[in-house]
Amino acid sequence: MGLHRLPNGREVFLVRLKMIGTYSGVVEGSAKTASQHIRKHLTIRAVEMLPPGRPLAIIGPPEGELPQWMCMAEFESKRGVHNTDPDFNSRLYVCWFMADTARSLDEVIASFLPQVDWERTAEDFDVMDF
DSSP states (O other), X not given: OOEEEOTTSOEEEEEEEEEEETTTXXXXXXXXXXXXXXXXXXXXXXXXXXXXXXXXXXXOOOSSSOOSEEEEEEEEEXXXXXXXXXXXXXXXXXXXXXXXXXXXXXXXXXXXXGGOOHHHHOEEEETTOO
């Protein structure tokens, strides 16, 4: 677990993961109404889930009522996307939804990671910048 390969061959590593009930904190309204509200504020909610949460790629979400689990993960690659200096890595936060927790985390990540445009979305960072 932890190492994943994108379709272009880039290796990315899972650094952090957070899962919450999609409707956590919803105090009233139907799942349909809550889903509309969550979709409208999804970027804000995702960033608050796992700060700093940017740059962010959002997978989905599906139409209708949202699945039970909202997930947010931080991934890193040991290569930059814009800088070839060996002191630069790249990172990306990804938000997605899951209906259940029956599949392994590796299977779940392998199912959506090919949809992520790492080269376009990720940002470089200097590993020596403490």
